[in-house]
Amino acid sequence: xxxxxxxxxxxxxxxxQQEPFVMVGRLTHYDDENVETTxxxxxxxxxxxxxxxxxxxxxxxxxxxxxxxxxxxxxxxLKKGVQIGVIGNVRKLxxxxxxxxxxxxxTHVQIIEELMGVTLAVATVSCNGTLMAQSQxxxxxxxDEK
Amino acid sequence: xxxxxxxYTISDHKTEGGKDIFTVALNPECFIYKAHFPGxxxxxxxxxxxxxxxxxxxITGKKMEIIAAKDIKFLNVLSPLTTATVDFxxxxxxxxxxxxxxxxxxxxxxxxxxxxxxxxxxx
Numbered sequence: 001x002x003x004x005x006x007x008x009x010x011x012x013x014x015x016x017q018q019e020p021f022v023m024v025g026r027l028t029h030y031d032d033e034n035v036e037t038t039x040x041x042x043x044x045x046x047x048x049x050x051x052x053x054x055x056x057x058x059x060x061x062x063x064x065x066x067x068x069x070x071x072x073x074x075x076x077x078l079k080k081g082v083q084i085g086v087i088g089n090v091r092k093l094x095x096x097x098x099x100x101x102x103x104x105x106x107t108h109v110q111i112i113e114e115l116m117g118v119t120l121a122v123a124t125v126s127c128n129g130t131l132m133a134q135s136q137x138x139x140x141x142x143x144d145e146k
Numbered sequence: 147x148x149x150x151x152x153x154y155t156i157s158d159h160k161t162e163g164g165k166d167i168f169t170v171a172l173n174p175e176c177f178i179y180k181a182h183f184p185g186x187x188x189x190x191x192x193x194x195x196x197x198x199x200x201x202x203x204x205i206t207g208k209k210m211e212i213i214a215a216k217d218i219k220f221l222n223v224l225s226p227l228t229t230a231t232v233d234f235x236x237x238x239x240x241x242x243x244x245x246x247x248x249x250x251x252x253x254x255x256x257x258x259x260x261x262x263x264x265x266x267x268x269x
Contacts, residue, residue: 018184094213
């Protein structure tokens with residue numbers, strides 16, 4: 001785990017999702033309780049409508065940031081395969097704005113609790129220092145590996 | 147991206163006791179299912195929520211964008227291979243100026259796949 005350059009990891013190797021449903025760019029920070037990703041919103045992203053990244057896109061970006069964290073742990077720490085994660089719930093979601101296509105968003109996820117494959121976290125999505133979305137999210141990992 | 151006519155089509159829309167119920171047919175050939183996940187199509191939770199927003203737009207007559215959600219629960223995996231059609235049953239639809247809140251139960255009469263309590267605004 002020492003000296004891994006997070007940003008050099010191809011996010012596709014951490015996730016079971018395939019394009020065009022990959023909604024997260026690269027891992028920029030990992031520690032026991034926090035993960036951060038940055039994502040540049042391509043103009044042809046499926047969740048871009050009228051030049052803006054939709055609320056659904058931001059929810060998926062939050063979920064995939066959680067999934068990328070699990071993927072990182074599986075690949076680099078536990079040395080096992082990619083697992084499929086499903087969202088258990090999303091609560092207290094607030095959308096403050098929509099990032100424009102072409103901009104880069106930073107998604108921060110703080111783990112509140114993790115037990116038996118179920119992760120509870122709080123997440124924020126920011127763009128140029130402005131909060132775009134926040135929510136609580138629960139994710140569950142399915143036991144069988146890819 | 148509009149999911150209607152890509153991920154799903156509306157096959158029925160009825161009102162029971164003042165509540166709108168949409169029956170939607172899922173399209174297992176949709177590119178979303180091929181990506182999520184290959185060989186194991188699972189309806190992404192956000193697509194269930196986005197579908198709720200689109201169907202709310204059918205009720206309000208305006209394009210809806212999600213601005214808040216109190217509680218969205220995903221209870222069972224919704225696969226187009228095992229569930230060809232599913233009902234989105236709306237309740238407690240209330241509009242206040244530009245914002246509309248609604249509760250939706252996504253069910254095939256047997257299993258509840260998701261429950262959504264959210265607020266959308268006219269976009």
